[in-house]
Amino acid sequence: ARVAREKVETDLDVEREGRLADADKAKAAAAAASKVARELEEELARVKAELAKVQAELASQVSDFEKTSASSFDAVKSLKNQIASLGDTLGSERKDRQGERDTAEKNLSELQKKANAARDVASAA
Numbered sequence: 001a002r003v004a005r006e007k008v009e010t011d012l013d014v015e016r017e018g019r020l021a022d023a024d025k026a027k028a029a030a031a032a033a034s035k036v037a038r039e040l041e042e043e044l045a046r047v048k049a050e051l052a053k054v055q056a057e058l059a060s061q062v063s064d065f066e067k068t069s070a071s072s073f074d075a076v077k078s079l080k081n082q083i084a085s086l087g088d089t090l091g092s093e094r095k096d097r098q099g100e101r102d103t104a105e106k107n108l109s110e111l112q113k114k115a116n117a118a119r120d121v122a123s124a125a
Contacts, residue, residue, distance in 0.1 A: 044094065051093075
């Protein structure tokens with residue numbers, strides 16, 4: 001009976017250690033997902049800043065062309081279309097980054113739930 005009890009205790013210890021290792025892996029994965037989400041937010045901020053610079057420059061060019069001559073109307077129209085296109089690009093980029101961030105946050109949440117469940121199981125064992 002004592003040998004059987006010791007075997008059961010050893011098996012439980014091994015299982016508990018495995019669950020704790022799984023919980024640690026889940027925590028590490030959650031931290032990595034969180035880091036990815038932060039990096040995506042930083043990249044989106046850089047893209048927005050760059051686009052703002054380009055839009056400001058294009059707006060300045062449009063202004064200069066409008067002041068120069070009425071004959072530059074076609075060039076001004078083209079630049080305005082480029083600005084609108086860049087705005088559309090920013091909107092699309094923002095939507096893409098938001099989708100990536102949402103996915104990363106969802107994955108992070110799922111990993112945290114798994115880590116908590118694994119910790120609870122390991123603690124209960």
